[in-house]
Amino acid sequence: MTNYPQATRILVAIDCIIFGFDGKDIKLLLVKRNFEPEKGKWSLMGGFVNKDEDLSDGAARILYNLTGLKNIYVEQLETFGKASRDPAERTVSVVFFALIKIDDHDSEAVRSHNASWITLEARPQLIFDHEQMVVRACEHLRYKAALHPIGFELLPERFTIPQLQKLYEAIYSIPIDRRNFSRKLLSTGLLIDTGHKNTNSATKKATLYRLDEDKYKAKFHSFWNFMPDSMRSNE
Amino acid sequence: MTNYPQATRILVAIDCIIFGFDGKDIKLLLVKRNFEPEKGKWSLMGGFVNKDEDLSDGAARILYNLTGLKNIYVEQLETFGKASRDPAERTVSVVFFALIKIDDHDSEAVRSHNASWITLEARPQLIFDHEQMVVRACEHLRYKAALHPIGFELLPERFTIPQLQKLYEAIYSIPIDRRNFSRKLLSTGLLIDTGHKNTNSATKKATLYRLDEDKYKAKFHSFWNFMPDSMRSNE
DNA sequence: CCAAAAGTGTTATATATACACCCATGA
DNA sequence: TCATGGGTGTATATATAACACTTTTGG
Structure with a gap:
């Protein structure tokens, strides 16, 4: 805290959009929160960046915890930073975009996080600005898949x-x-x-x-x- | 600070890649820092997000201060979040990508910030990970300009x-x-x-x-x- | 042998490329 | 009148889109 005494320190969250495909529908891995805040509501899988953790390592950690997978396709998508986006406290969220081979995931880990695969059409209302994040991710999926072999x-x-x-x-x-x-x-x-x-x-x-x-x-x-x-x- | 007591609060910086074109060369607007830290060295124009300021508003503020311009082309590019990127304190930097009509800028504001337009080839060494940010922005410029009328x-x-x-x-x-x-x-x-x-x-x-x-x-x-x-x- | 899905070929059209000539201007 | 740069046309190659027939398989 030596050099920038007056600047505000902010919570930096990571939220992950996780896409899968079951042969028929595109699905999202979503979490029904059994923890506060917004307990009982649906959200993306997320967490906070640890003190000495690179952003990308944080994303990899969160993805690994939920899916049991390493070396999956991950891109940083966009950082959501509206001052009002989390009512509890100023938080900035870096959104990561992940594509996984749906059969490879660790279903035990998914269950223990209270997470489910849900088709895009059937997705429930999500907390905060997570719906916007999903919309952004869908646009990105369409954009990128047309041009690159993802x-x-x-x-x-x-x-x-x-x-x-x-x-x-x-x-x-x-x-x-x-x-x-x-x-x-x-x-x-x-x-x-x-x-x-x-x-x-x-x-x-x-x-x-x-x-x-x-x-x-x-x-x-x-x-x-x-x-x-x-x-x-x-x- | 009610809900997330144990998570780390982090400085959130904004750094701006500002491209211009003088009819011959692509140029970057860079700042020779007359302030600490890294005084005397070159960097991108940046600042910290204010307490109640949206990220995009922060970028607009920083761009306006330096160029005197509003309503310019700005995109959020990527958030740089290596734990070691700023030696003074953990800082995450959200990089914005701006394209401006070079003749429109306020040269008085640019001078007062000790900033200069420098061609890509002649760009000096930059502080922290700013060189990586510039490389990323150049890639993005090439990518985007091939597909969209920017x-x-x-x-x-x-x-x-x-x-x-x-x-x-x-x-x-x-x-x-x-x-x-x-x-x-x-x-x-x-x-x-x-x-x-x-x-x-x-x-x-x-x-x-x-x-x-x-x-x-x-x-x-x-x-x-x-x-x-x-x-x-x-x- | 029949239904369902996989595999392959052809043709017309559109787009991209490579290339050459003429025009306007100021010195 | 000449050098410089701006504007346009065309022939060829390539890529795309639309479309129909044949093959394999399990029931």
């Missing part, structure tokens, strides 16, 4: 092109032409044929692909065009 | 297509084909011919355009493709 983060290690298509259709709530979608995805060179077929299917079995990790990393920041041009006008 | 924010109200092209060439450090660039920009429908010509030119006078504000606002979030496809692989 969809894979929501699917299992091995996935089929029809699965990928259902994911994109869920993200944008539109039907996509199978043939054009397939050609576009395969032309990125990011997909490797595993030589196996999806055994769950009741009809013709789809080819299982995996991501070419090297190409994915090398080309992640390039722009792609995963969506039909007609979609690109929605932010 | 270039106009760096040019005067009335501008010519060759001016716009020089701006894009400065942003990406590449030469662009005049004819294709012109056609691409005009085809967006965002440019309105003012009927006037640039009088400064020593040769043929270029047409002065202004931005169609309504279309700009309506279509801001659409994706465009302002750069040749060959450029789109650089993030």
